[in-house]
Structures are given as C-alpha cells and as structure tokens.
Amino acid sequence: MHSPFEAQDSPKQDPNREPRLEVASRSHVGMVRERNEDTYFTFVSQAGGAELLPHFGLFIVADGMGGHNDGHRASKLVARTVAHHILDRLYRSLLREGHSAIQQPVQEVMEEAVSLANQALAAAVNDGKEMGTTLTAALILGSRLFLVHVGDSRAYLMQELQLSLVTTDHTIVQALQDAGQLSAEEAAIHPNRNLVYRVLMGETMEEPVDVFTRSLPRHGTLMLCSDGLTGQIGESTIARTLGEDLDLQEKADRLLNEALQTGGSDNITVVLVEFDL
Amino acid sequence: MGGFTTRQLSREQARGRNRRSGQLQPGDMLQDRYRIIGTLGVGGFSSVYQARDMRFANVTKLCAIKEMVNLAPDPKIREITTRTFEREASILATLDHPAVVSVHDYFSEADRSYLVLEFIRGKDLESILTEVTEVFEQEQVLDWAFQICDVLSYLHNHRPDPIVFRDMKPSNVMLDPHGRIRLIDFGIAKLFQSEEKNTTIGTEGYAPPEQYRGEASPAGDVYGFGATLHHLLTRQDPRLEPPFSFQERPIHAINPDVSPALEQVIMRCVSYNAAERYTNAEQLKKALEGVERRMNNLSPMAPPSAAQASPRERLQGDPSAEQLITRPRESTTVVNNIFDESTVGPIWTFRCEDEIRSTPAVARGTVFVGAYDNNVYALSSRDGSFRWKFPASDSIAASPYVYNDAVYIGSADSNLYSIHMHTGRLNWRHTAGGPIYSSPRAKFDHVFFGSDDNFLYAVSTGSGRVAWKTNAFHPVRSSAHVAEDLVFFGTEGGYVFCLDLAGQVKWQFQARRAVTSTPTVDEGIVLVGSMDNTVYALDVASGWPIWRFRTQRPIISSPVTHDGTVFIGSADGSLYAIEISSGRKIWSFETEGQIASSPAVWNGAVYFGSTDGTVYSAECSKGKLRWRFKTGGMVISSPVIDDGVLYIGSVDHHLYALPV
Structure with missing residues (x-):
C-alpha cells in the first residue's frame, strides 16, 4: 500500500549496523574466604541476517550467604532454576514459534522463576541447615532490559560514561538511607553494612520480589556483580574502568584485580555485557 | 480407574492365553452385528470403539461400544470385574435421563465384555x-x-x-x-x-x-x-x-x-x-x-463502552447501557443546589439539550464539546458564552479533536466531520461503513479514527480523502494513539493493534475482552486497559506483554502517564496509580461509583470523574484528595485542562469549567 507519510520519514537505522551482545565474566574466591559461594550464569543468543529472533541474553549473579552453611549450594541451585525457567518459558518458545510466542507477561515469568528457585531451596535444605543466596538476574530481550533482584548483588548500567545503579540493595543501610537516616558516606563505613534483610532462603517471601523493566539505550554496558566487588572498590573506579579503551574481558579482569588488591575480603564476581542494539 | 497404562494393557494382552491380541481393528465384527469403525478412547480396563449397527443395513446407525478386558490373573477377581461390568450395564439400562447415555445392548465374548451405547456426537x-x-x-x-x-x-x-x-x-x-x-x-x-x-x-x-x-x-x-x-x-x-x-x-x-x-x-x-x-x-x-x-x-457491567457508550443502544432503551452504570441518587437534583458536597465552585457552566458523555477539547480560547443532542458546541473558554454549534444527524458520543484550524468529530451517523474551528462551517465529511464512537486523533496531516465497520481510517486533513484503512476485524471504539511513527488502538474483539504509518499491521496483542480504552505509550511501553479488568503493559517494538495489573472490574478508562506512573480508572470504582517499570500499584483512590472517565494530569495532580457524579482531584504522588466537585449526574466525560482551568461534561447536560 502506498504510504502518504513518506515525507515524514523518521531517522531510520543504518542498514549496515549489526546489533550485538558481548559478554565477559570473572569469579574469584578472594583473598580471605576458603570457598567461592558466588555463582554466575550467562547465556547469549544472537541471530543476524533475516530477522530470525530478537537478541536474547540472560545474565545471573547469585551470592550464597557466607554466614550460612551450604551457601555455594544455594547460589548454584537458584541460578540453575532461574535460568532453566526463563530459558524454557521464553527462549524455547521463541525458537519454537517465533516472535508471537511470548504470551505470558515477561515479568510474571521472571517472578515465577524466583518463586520456583525459592521452592527448590526449601526442598534442598538438609537437616534444617539454613542456606540462602542473593539473586540478580538480568534479561535482555530485544531492546528492553528486565531485572529481578533480591539481596545486595547489584546491576549497573554504563551509558555515555555515566554509571548508574539499576538495583536497590536489600540491606539495612540502604533502607536507612532511603528513610533519610543515613548518608551514603555514613552507609559506606557503617558496621552493619553487610546485613542483608532479604535473601532467598526457601522461606515464604512476605513481599513480592523486585522485578522491573527499562528500555536500553542503543549502546552501553550492563554490569552484574556480587558485593565482593562493590564492597572493595567504589563506583568511580568502576566507571573509570568501564570507560577505558579496553577489550571487555580486560575490563572484567581489571575490575577483579582492583578488588583483590584492595583486600578481596569476600568472593568476587563480575559479569559485563556490552550491547549494541 | 486402575493403574494400567495402554502399554501395560497390551503387554498383559500379549501374555494372555486364548485372548484376542490388542485392540479391535476397523472392519472387525462383534456378534455378527456391530462393525468396528474406529477407536474412540482407551482407558485402564477398557476401550471404547465407534461401530456401525449392521442390523440396520440400509442406514448408517452408529453406536459406541465399550469393551472391558478381563486381565486379572486371579479368577475370583476376574469374576468381580465381570460382575462390575454387568452391574454397570444393568444400572445404565434402568436410567432415564436426557443427560445419561442410553444402553442398547450388552454381551460377553471370551474374556471380554461389551456394552453397546448410544453414539454421542460432540466432544x-x-x-x-x-x-x-x-x-x-x-x-x-x-x-x-x-x-x-x-x-x-x-x-x-x-x-x-x-x-x-x-x-x-x-x-x-x-x-x-x-x-x-x-x-x-x-x-x-x-x-x-x-x-x-x-x-x-x-x-x-x-x-x-x-x-x-x-x-x-x-x-x-x-x-x-x-x-x-x-x-x-x-x-x-x-x-x-x-x-x-x-x-x-x-x-x-x-x-x-x-x-x-x-x-x-x-x-x-x-x-x-x-x-x-x-x-x-x-x-x-x-x-x-x-x-x-x-x-x-x-452484574451491571455490560459490553458497550460507557465512555463512548453507543447512543443507539441507549436510545433504544437497551437495559445494558442503563444498567452499565448506576445512576447516583442525586441525578435529579438541580444544579444550583448541589455545591454543598463540593469543595470548589465552577467558573462557569453551560447547558446542552442532552447528556455530555464525551470529553471536551480546548484550543485558542474555545472549548469544543459534543453532546447526545447531536450537536458539537463551541464555547468561549473564558466565560462559557456560546459561539456556534454544528449539528450532526445522530448523537455524538466521541470527543472532538482540534488540529490546525479544524475541529474533527465522529458521530453515530457514521460520519467523520471536519469543521472550521472559528465559523463552525463544514470543511468536509467522510462517511465510514458504520457508526463512529472512536474519537479522532490527528497527526502528520492525517486524522486517524476507528468505526464500528471494523476499520481504522487514516484520512487526509486537507482533502478528507482516505489515505488508507486497515481491517481490524472487530469494531474500533478505542481512539488511535499515534506515537513514534506508529499507530496503536484497541478493538471490541479484544485486540491491541500496532500499525505503521502506511497502515500495515506491525503486531497485535490479544486481551481476553474488548479493548475500548485508548492506548498510550511511555518509555517504550504501550499501556492500555481492557474489559477483562486488566491493565496491560506491552513492548512497543514487539507487542510482548511485559506485565499485567488486575483490577476488580472492567476497564474503559484510558491510561495517562506522568513521571514513571500510569493512572487509570476501573469500573470497580478506583483510580489506580501503577509504577510503569514494575507494574506494581503505588496507590488507589476509591470513589463511590465506577470510573469510566480517563484521568488527566496537571501540575502534580490527577483529575478524573466518577459515576458517583463527582469530579475529583488527587495528588499524583500519594493519591490524597485535593478537592472534589459534585455535578448533578454521572461523570463519564474526561477532564481536559488548559491554562489552569478544567473542563468536563456531565450526564446532567452541563459542561463545567472548574479551577484546578
């Protein structure tokens, strides 16, 4: 059909641009702990040429709780359950039926994934030994970012040299800051800054988990990390490192090394995703 | 039934002595009378076949034959099983109820028993x-x-x-x-x-x-x-x-x-x-x-939309339209006596000959509003003084839209009118194949509107010629939202459509009931309400559902967004403020009626009407009441705010100008 609106043409995408998702990740036990209780998971599907599938990337960081027994089991189990549910409900449907496949709201799929992971934890508890984990899962679907988040692992978005924290820590100090009772400076040195008030422990969750979406810029870097990174190095160091002219893997290596050199008091995990959409 | 799977069944059968192996095949005969046509189902102890009764050789008389295989190795149990079967046959044979399948015959062959039943077409x-x-x-x-x-x-x-x-x-x-x-x-x-x-x-x-x-x-x-x-x-x-x-x-x-x-x-x-x-x-x-x-x-909620309720149905006295919204007790009160329940007073009011259910439009010192008396009125926004009126040949339930120097409005008479905004003279009209309850929106020198003839139209604002029309397969009463070079609208068939500017369908999303609400787009997310009680958030590029938010009753109200929040009313009586990024409720404000009116946001406050007859203003952030104004009838019209003044119609025939 003839378009009457051709004169109104909007800026079209450069036909030679190739969208891409690139991933680099590191996980390290640190300098103090005996065991790495962090888990990360990345999955990237890229399709080009004819529009087969939208870009699809799933990135998960889970930090098994240090104080609890079996923290490493918890982070592993939760990451696997969440990855399985999201890939099964969204990615497999896309492959099977194409673009029109997604019928259930994406955020509901992510909420279900967390709920299933929590149930799996409940079932896996041994002899009443407590185990728990944080969870930060990011899904890139088309040009949109979906996040589900429990605990104090974090997601950052770097865009045009501006670093912004996308998640909200479920920590006592963050709650105090939100209530205006603590400044960011005071929070950084607060003796209880490691106290997390929400983690997945297989117990009934009183509040719904944080799940939200935002559109992504054309170009940027997404970073997921455990508090072993952010507890050691500040946001200015992270922003500077991500802004440097380095390969993505070199950036991940450098972030890890910075955290190790400043003490490495906890397990350190970092996942970097550079996207061009 | 017992725990036999089909596979176990065949294994047992294969083991059996003097037993027929496996299922009956098409063509097999039983009792020299019933010819097997096919298998209808296989259960634990039994199979059901479709068969033809050859006693009626000249016609095809179908029946269903239930076969029970006696698998038990213990003869005692086998006997019990046979008795169970015989009992079923006897019970069934004595029953006489139209919803009970009737028994024609029963018999046993070797270690199998058969029940011949009426064949029921269906599922x-x-x-x-x-x-x-x-x-x-x-x-x-x-x-x-x-x-x-x-x-x-x-x-x-x-x-x-x-x-x-x-x-x-x-x-x-x-x-x-x-x-x-x-x-x-x-x-x-x-x-x-x-x-x-x-x-x-x-x-x-x-x-x-x-x-x-x-x-x-x-x-x-x-x-x-x-x-x-x-x-x-x-x-x-x-x-x-x-x-x-x-x-x-x-x-x-x-x-x-x-x-x-x-x-x-x-x-x-x-x-x-x-x-x-x-x-x-x-x-x-x-x-x-x-x-x-x-x-x-x-159950007062009936299919036609209230915001743009079909006047045809209303005039024909269709009870659904009247039941749709319960009239407030005050509906007969004279306008002068009703300000007691209000915390603000009007700047001016204007009386039309019939109800005002549509939403006014304001441009360059003039307020335009359509009424059920078939007229579009143009009034001075300063004092409500009459400027002109334009008669359509049927009632106007849709809202006018001002673009350049023209006012566009659709009518139940199937016409979309382009009227000169200063003189009230007709520029042109375009006749659709059905009534127009969708309110027009104009952009890029084209006016977009839907009709009950199932099409979404793009008509040139200059000439009134159709640039394109797209078949949406169901009446379109939602208005088109034009943004990011895309056109979004809902249909009475429950779909949300996204078209490109050439009228080609880019994607569609299916809700469970009609989408009369007009979509809006914010942060790359399409937001829209449906008669299935739900607010949907869809990805603008693909139509994928991102989240859904359920209210208690159908939604006709169209969403409006402000500062990361979407505001929308529901027939459950509440106005909801929902966080766009998460789909979580921030607050809700309960009225005593239903909210078909679409909210408007101005200066940190949200404004909306309710069928309890009141126009409300609440704070955007917390939902706290700022003021309310009681009219003499249901408020289905949506507020429009211009230069510190809110304009809204009421079923009491009046247009009100209120200070925000």
Missing part, C-alpha cells in the same frame, strides 16, 4: 479445554454446571439406592452439538451401599480424599463436580497439582472474572472434609441458583 470437556486457549466465560461454565448438577441430582435421588457417579471429571462430560451435557463412562458408578467398602477409585485430582479410603457418597460427586469446575475456570489441571490443594489455589487468583459467589460455592464443593461440602447435588443446585440470581442482579 468431551477435557478435549474442549485442550483445544480452546481462552478461559471459559463463567456464564458458560455455570450453564454446564446446572446441567451436570441436574443429572447428578437425578442419580443421587435414584431409588432404591442413590447412584454415585464416582468419576466426575471433564473427560467424562460430553457436550453434544446442541450444547447439552451428557455424562458418559459409568464404568465405576455403583449402587450406593453404605456398609460396603468399594475397591476402585476415581481419577486422581478429581476424586475426593475419602474415595481413597474406599468410601463413596454423593458428597464425593460434589467434590468431583467442584474439581471439574475449578479446572474449567482456572485451566489448572488438578492432576498436575498437589493432591487436594484446591483451597490453596483460589479461583480468583487465576481468573479474576469469576464472581465471588460462584467461587464460594465451588470452594465449598472441594472441601477436604465431606461433612463441609453440600451433601448432594440437590443442595448444590440450590446454591448455584443463588449464584445465578446474584449475578443477574449485581
């Missing part, structure tokens, strides 16, 4: 559940429920002994082509003998707990009935859920459309303790009749 409810992807309407389910209840009641009242069906589940309920229910497979139905412990059990998920202890009673059928209805209304297969977990799976959590009264009845049916259920189908039927009465009395 069982389980197959229908599998084929249909949508949730059944509760009216439909209630109709089936009454029919099932009726036949269960017949069985439970059977003399001398009540008959317990014992295997109530969707696959045992056939729906014939006339929409009538037929109960099939009385395989384990047995004469009720309270002292005797029965051996076989029903189907896991549908069978009551006491049946596993060998107890069968009419209350067990009540449980199976409840389990069947729960499955039909939630689409959650109880065989896949934890046993006896109905109480943890309330129906409204999955299907909010189900009336609380119906849910209450079903939940009582699936009580774990038999004593807490209805004792028999008779009692249950009484409870269902109560549900039906309440649904008929208390």
